[in-house]
Each structure stands twice: as C-alpha cells, then as structure tokens.
Amino acid sequence: MIKYFHNNKTLSFVLVSTLVFILYITLILSRVSGCFTLEVGSNSLGLSFYYTKDMVQNFFELRTEEQLLCYSDFLKIWDTIFAVVYTFMYASWIAFLLKNKRIFLIIPIFAMICDWVENYIEILMLEIYLKSKLIPDTFVSLGSGINSFKWIFSTLTYLLILLGIIIILIKFIKKPKLLN
Numbered sequence: 606m607i608k609y610f611h612n613n614k615t616l617s618f619v620l621v622s623t624l625v626f627i628l629y630i631t632l633i634l635s636r637v638s639g640c641f642t643l644e645v646g647s648n649s650l651g652l653s654f655y656y657t658k659d660m661v662q663n664f665f666e667l668r669t670e671e672q673l674l675c676y677s678d679f680l681k682i683w684d685t686i687f688a689v690v691y692t693f694m695y696a697s698w699i700a701f702l703l704k705n706k707r708i709f710l711i712i713p714i715f716a717m718i719c720d721w722v723e724n725y726i727e728i729l730m731l732e733i734y735l736k737s738k739l740i741p742d743t744f745v746s747l748g749s750g751i752n753s754f755k756w757i758f759s760t761l762t763y764l765l766i767l768l769g770i771i772i773i774l775i776k777f778i779k780k781p782k783l784l785n
Contacts, residue, residue, distance in 0.1 A: 615701045622694040629690050637683045640675035641668055651684075651723055654756050655749045658740055665734050677731050680724040692717040695762045702769020709765050716758035723751045 642648045650656050650664055665673060695713040703709055726748035730740055 615697065615704075619694075619697045619701045622690075622697045626690055626694040629687060634683060634687060637679055641672040641679065643667060650727055650748070651720070651752055651755070653752070655753050656745070657749070658742060658745045661730060661740050661745055661748075665731065665740070670735065673731055673735060677728055680728050680731075684724055685721060688717040688720040695766065698766050699762070699769065702766060702773060712758055712765065713762045716755050716762060719751050719755035719758060723748055723755055726751060 638648065646667060647653065647660070647664060650661060653660070656664075668676065692713045695716075696710045699709050699713070700707060726744055730744045730748065733744070734740055
C-alpha cells in the first residue's frame, strides 16, 4: 500500500486538495460570508464575469456599513486564502491529468493572481465608498477587467482539466485488453 501511494503521490495530493477545497467552502466560506450575505441579489462582485458602476453601487448601497466592513475583511482574508486553496486543487488536477504538460500550471496561478488583484481593487472601492459614498469609474473598469481575466483563466483551467480527463479516457478505451 505504501508503494502504491508513493507511486501515486500526485493522485493522493489531488484527492487531499479536493477535500480541502470542499471543506473550505462548506465549513469556512459559507460561514464567514454570512455577515454580508443578502437573501436577494448578488453576494459577491467577483462571481459575475464583469461588473458595472451601477452593479457596484447597488451592491454597496444594499448593505450596512457593518456588512461592508465584513465584506472587506472577507476579501482581505478568507477570499485570499480561497484563491490559494482552489489554485492548489486545480494545479494538482492538471499535474495529475496532464503529466508532461506542467507548463499549464501557470494558468490557475494567473487566475489566483487576478483574483487577488481584483480583491485589492474592490477593497479600495469599498474604502472610498465608505468615506465619500463615491465609486471611481477607473477602479470599477479596472476591477471588472481583472475579474474578466480571472474568469477567462478559470475557464481555461476547467478546459485543461476536461482535456486531461478526455485524454485519460481515450487511453483507457484504446488500451489493449488482456485475455485470461
């Protein structure tokens, strides 16, 4: 059994990183986001492919100052950690499925970096909004653009994982069957 896991370290890492991802979402993210979550409307600017000034304004206006400060803390701490968690999980899947194509590991890393930059810009918008009730157009455009890049890199990551699954399935189907 030890020899099996030694030979399949990547598979073990894939399974552990996937479990950590699931546990982080269910046990941490769902709880710490509760302080700014509303029953109606968007609960995160970064979950859409892009956002406009009206979307940001609406998102901020629907929440109390306490909820906005909670959202700021969420972006600074918990969403930043989440980006690391999902990057490790996606990278481990790519490493496992596309063994000789480790160059593709850069794609989920780019998604994580975009996520971090987007969070930073959202925090800046939020701080300006809390002081002046204004939201700079340039920050909205920049944040929305970075957010779109995050989703493009995320989509490429999903496509790479899908490609890896397809390659493994094709190899399995074409594998010669041994006769008993």
